[in-house]
Amino acid sequence: MKLVVIGMGLMGGSAALAMRRSGAVTSVYACDVSPQSVQKAVAMGVAEKGGCDPCEAARGADVVMVATPVLSMESIFRKIRPVLSPGAVVTDLGSVRVTVQLAARRSLGEKIARYAPCHPIAGGEQTGVEHSNPDMFIGKRVISTAEPDSDPDAVRIMEALWKGCGAEILRMSPERHDRIFGLMSHLPHVLAYAMVAMIAESREPELLLSMGGSGFLDFSRIAASSPVMWRDICLANRRAISDGLRRYRKELEIFQKALDEGNADTLVAEFALAARARRRLSSPAPKTKEKGQ
Amino acid sequence: MKLVVIGMGLMGGSAALAMRRSGAVTSVYACDVSPQSVQKAVAMGVAEKGGCDPCEAARGADVVMVATPVLSMESIFRKIRPVLSPGAVVTDLGSVRVTVQLAARRSLGEKIARYAPCHPIAGGEQTGVEHSNPDMFIGKRVISTAEPDSDPDAVRIMEALWKGCGAEILRMSPERHDRIFGLMSHLPHVLAYAMVAMIAESREPELLLSMGGSGFLDFSRIAASSPVMWRDICLANRRAISDGLRRYRKELEIFQKALDEGNADTLVAEFALAARARRRLSSPAPKTKEKGQ
Structure with missing residues (x-):
């Protein structure tokens, strides 16, 4: 073939x-x-x-x-x-x-x-x-x-x-694919890009980036992905990504309020909900090998 | 000793x-x-x-x-x-x-x-x-x-x-430490917890989580961290984390607008800024070994 x-x-x-x-x-x-x-x-x-x-x-x-x-x-x-x-x-x-x-x-x-x-x-x-x-x-x-x-x-x-x-x-179906991966792949890419862009636009980007531990490196790894590839994905699936981002921003409002009010119960409840869900997926952590780490 | x-x-x-x-x-x-x-x-x-x-x-x-x-x-x-x-x-x-x-x-x-x-x-x-x-x-x-x-x-x-x-x-100094790690460690934990909590609260959490690829797994890994430990960190450093979250939410507004308007130039510029910064930190990707992957 x-x-x-x-x-x-x-x-x-x-x-x-x-x-x-x-x-x-x-x-x-x-x-x-x-x-x-x-x-x-x-x-x-x-x-x-x-x-x-x-x-x-x-x-x-x-x-x-x-x-x-x-x-x-x-x-x-x-x-x-x-x-x-x-x-x-x-x-x-x-x-x-x-x-x-x-x-x-x-x-x-x-x-x-x-x-x-x-x-x-x-x-x-x-x-x-x-x-x-x-x-x-x-x-x-x-x-x-x-x-x-x-x-x-x-x-x-x-x-x-x-x-x-x-x-x-x-x-x-293509429609179902785009809803699922808009949320589970495309949105996380946007969120990671936004985090690293924010640091890159800060007053001391080099220092901050050099302080990232393995948590930050894992979280932000996908922000190194191809900008042109991801621009196209965002434009081509923008309805689903945009809806997901709007929902995520509402979620962040809850976290912002809990932080500002020092609401320990909300914080621990949201964290526990997420940790339970995420732990079902994970086995031993990968070895992260990156420069400066 | x-x-x-x-x-x-x-x-x-x-x-x-x-x-x-x-x-x-x-x-x-x-x-x-x-x-x-x-x-x-x-x-x-x-x-x-x-x-x-x-x-x-x-x-x-x-x-x-x-x-x-x-x-x-x-x-x-x-x-x-x-x-x-x-x-x-x-x-x-x-x-x-x-x-x-x-x-x-x-x-x-x-x-x-x-x-x-x-x-x-x-x-x-x-x-x-x-x-x-x-x-x-x-x-x-x-x-x-x-x-x-x-x-x-x-x-x-x-x-x-x-x-x-x-x-x-x-x-x-302790003050400088808390500003830096509020942004580079504590905030990413909050963002990852929020993402997974949002999925966990959706209509089909199990299906969605099962569809996460290696990008999602890396991005969300820290959401499996100890809820009590991170509740305490959030309360103890809440000023810095809250300020960081507010800045991040402003960053997301830019991304939301770019998505809603289909603004390819803003998207690719932000993605490229982030990718350049993130690539300076990374060497070959770790092997991700997790259930369901």
Whole structure:
């Protein structure tokens, strides 16, 4: 199976490595607007060949995986549509589903039937193909958000590819996906960015940042994520994120009031509620290895 | 040197193990309101002996380390004062300095000269002596917040003990400590608790929590921390935390507006500012190993 990855960054590179290792993919073509990223992918053995032109890339592909920031996807779908083989499967790794799937419907034309979107709940704050990791998807979830008119064969192909990477498949509507991940992934990114931006805008950012312990480092790790990728996610899923942020700000009002009034009971009740919920998810703490720590 | 730890949890247990391993401490007495914690400490070899009465514990100690939630410290200082040997050093591990040091001044009487407070910037969201780890302080900072009338000999003893645990000592006024850690440690805990509390109060908490990826797990890890410990920290440093929270809420207003207006430029500028600052701190991401991931 020939895989073409358009957008050769951390996610595209990791998916290519993992799918090749599983044996399902036998050749990979790396496409990126940056010739450097293509060169790195080839030098690292992520891909055999590569180039900057999506049309050239997509020709003859069995699977075309679009792994760019979500708002770039529509123009890529539009460009590749005329050159797709009849049986080619098109997929993308976008963290936002409704907007991207509407874009796919607008731009892929009759090829929409062979569009099988899957969002892997995996990643990292590091950017660039040089950080690619074929283990990234082991034990992780991949959310398959196919629509009623998706070709079951295309969906099966994509789901099998992801299972081969060690992931577990979960099917969900695009709408439900966006509500859940707007709250559980997109909103925390906004909150972490806001915290670090506030420190960066303070009078002594360097000193403050140097004082962050492992708690701060964990909390703020996602604030190192790609700004362009997250700008696109925020715009593409802004209704859900905006609603979540509004609810969170109401929650913070409760905490502000409790702090200002020295209301020990409210504080301990909210903390205990959160700690009980969070502890159900956690096993021993990871070792945090970072500079200055 | 005989060390007495009053409050035998994660921090007290880890400090006892680390100070014993360094060779500076030759015997440890574990004191806790919970007989189970004392038993565990003795069974694990954290301490040779132990008991529930602080007065009995402190008698004959070279160093008394109070490692309870911060608002319990004053009554402990008051209880142990009459039994302290003339040369005994008193210290505590409190994450808030001004309130605790005022309490020490009120309650330790003439023994205040031998009070040498040091706050290790280390820890974890796990609670209980059973998670004690003698490596916890290696490469970490310990903030020494001695006051002008502190006995330099007592300060030297405590700082040497912490250096022996692998920590780096940084001296700072209690006021400056509380402003910095109010922002860099206490506020992020409040924000993480608020996020998880909001999810826990939603209509489908279990489903949502099960969908958290590694980003959410990192961001929310500190929300599993001890509710009583953090209630006390919030009350004891509430001015600084409250001010920080007010600033953060203003920051979120900017993000809310940008989201609602679809303002791509503001979003990417804020994200890029934060990412640049955060990336200066980070090296390769830790491996996150948690249930459901």
